[in-house]
Structures are given as structure tokens and as C-alpha cells.
Amino acid sequence: MIVKYFTKETMPVENPDSIMADIEALSNGDVAAFERLYRKLEPKLFSFAAKLVKSREDAEEIVQEVFLKLWEKRTSLDPKQNLDGYLFTIAKNLVYNKARHRVYEFAFSQYLAEHATVAEDSTQLALEHQELLQLFEEVCASMPPVRRQVFVMSRTEGLSNTEIASALNTSNSNIENHMNKALKMLREKFKSYDIVYGFLLACAFLLR
Numbered sequence: 001m002i003v004k005y006f007t008k009e010t011m012p013v014e015n016p017d018s019i020m021a022d023i024e025a026l027s028n029g030d031v032a033a034f035e036r037l038y039r040k041l042e043p044k045l046f047s048f049a050a051k052l053v054k055s056r057e058d059a060e061e062i063v064q065e066v067f068l069k070l071w072e073k074r075t076s077l078d079p080k081q082n083l084d085g086y087l088f089t090i091a092k093n094l095v096y097n098k099a100r101h102r103v104y105e106f107a108f109s110q111y112l113a114e115h116a117t118v119a120e121d122s123t124q125l126a127l128e129h130q131e132l133l134q135l136f137e138e139v140c141a142s143m144p145p146v147r148r149q150v151f152v153m154s155r156t157e158g159l160s161n162t163e164i165a166s167a168l169n170t171s172n173s174n175i176e177n178h179m180n181k182a183l184k185m186l187r188e189k190f191k192s193y194d195i196v197y198g199f200l201l202a203c204a205f206l207l208r
Contacts, residue, residue, distance in 0.1 A: 024079040150178040
């Protein structure tokens with residue numbers, strides 16, 4: 001949206017007071033403050049992402065996504081929060097999610113290569129793959145609201161139980177209870193699928 005038009009610049013040492021002022025302005029929708037924060041924080045965020053993904057292109061994509069999420073979450077920002085840590089956590093979670101997705105895609109492609117000997121088989125497997133994805137979405141949608149939120153924060157956003165407990169102002173044991181019930185529900189739904197990649201799909205979403 002906005003980030004793609006920005007260019008990298010070498011900025012002076014950050015002033016904590018100016019960062020706080022920009023965060024406060026951003027929380028009120030100030031686009032100029034968003035641009036200033038981008039220019040101040042982008043270089044070290046890019047360096048952090050590049051060390052994790054070992055690819056300039058992937059690192060740039062991670063940075064873009066991080067700042068888009070920052071813009072989306074602007075109204076809930078606290079001027080006193082550690083913005084560096086907040087952005088680095090988002091970046092780390094994005095890297096984790098991308099890696100997990102790539103592992104699943106590789107596993108699925110390997111399964112197709114080994115078992116789909118004719119075009120018809122490949123088409124059928126692809127259809128079953130979509131069916132499993134739809135089932136996963138339906139199961140998630142049927143969870144109680146809080147349990148679904150906990151599951152999404154854990155498996156989609158990559159947050160730890162401790163981070164989720166802190167965000168929801170509850171205990172780790174309560175989060176673990178929600179996760180155990182969510183995983184049990186998903187495993188029950190998936191156990192009727194005897195195809196190998198059904199298991200792989202479940203792993204892609206359920207294993208950390």
C-alpha cells in the first residue's frame with residue numbers, strides 16, 4: 001500500500017523522544033510519522049531479516065509485510081512500547097510462517113512426484129488437497145471464539161503460549177488447555193484421511 005513507494009536512506013542516530021512522538025502520531029493515522037518510522041527503523045529491520053532468511057529478496061518482502069502490519073495495528077500502539085522489539089517479533093513470526101509453509105509445499109510436491117504417476121491421479125490429489133484445506137478452515141471456524149483466537153495466534157501468527165497469555169491477560173495453563181482442545185478437535189477431523197499428504201497437511205498446521 002504505502003511502503004512500496006519508500007526508498008532506503010541512511011538516517012542519523014535515533015532519538016527516543018522523536019520515536020515516541022512518531023508512534024503517538026502514527027496511532028492517530030499520521031502517514032508522515034509512518035514514513036519517518038520506516039526510514040529510521042527499516043535498515044536494521046532489513047539486516048535482522050536478512051540474517052534469518054539469507055536472501056535479500058525474501059528479507060525485503062519480510063520488511064514490507066512488517067510495516068504493513070504496523071500500519072494495520074497503528075491504533076493500538078503505545079508510544080512507550082519498545083517498537084524495535086515489536087517489529088522484530090513480527091519479522092521473526094513471518095519468517096517462521098514462511099518457512100513452515102515452504103516445508104509443507106515441498107512435502108506435498110514430493111508426495112505428488114512419488115505417487116501421482118498419471119495426470120488423472122495428480123488432478124485428484126490436488127482436489128483432495130483443496131478439500132483438506134477447506135476442512136481445516138471449517139474446523140477452525142467452528143471453534144469457540146477464544147479457542148479459535150488462541151489457535152490463530154499460535155499457529156498463524158507464530159506466538160508462544162507465554163506471549164498469547166500476556167496478550168489475552170490470562171495464564172499459560174489456560175492457553176495450553178485451549179491449544180490441546182483445538183489440536184484434539186483437528187486430529188479427530190483429519191484421522192479419517194488415510195492419504196499420506198493428509199497427515200502432512202495436519203503437520204504443517206499443528207506442529208511447531
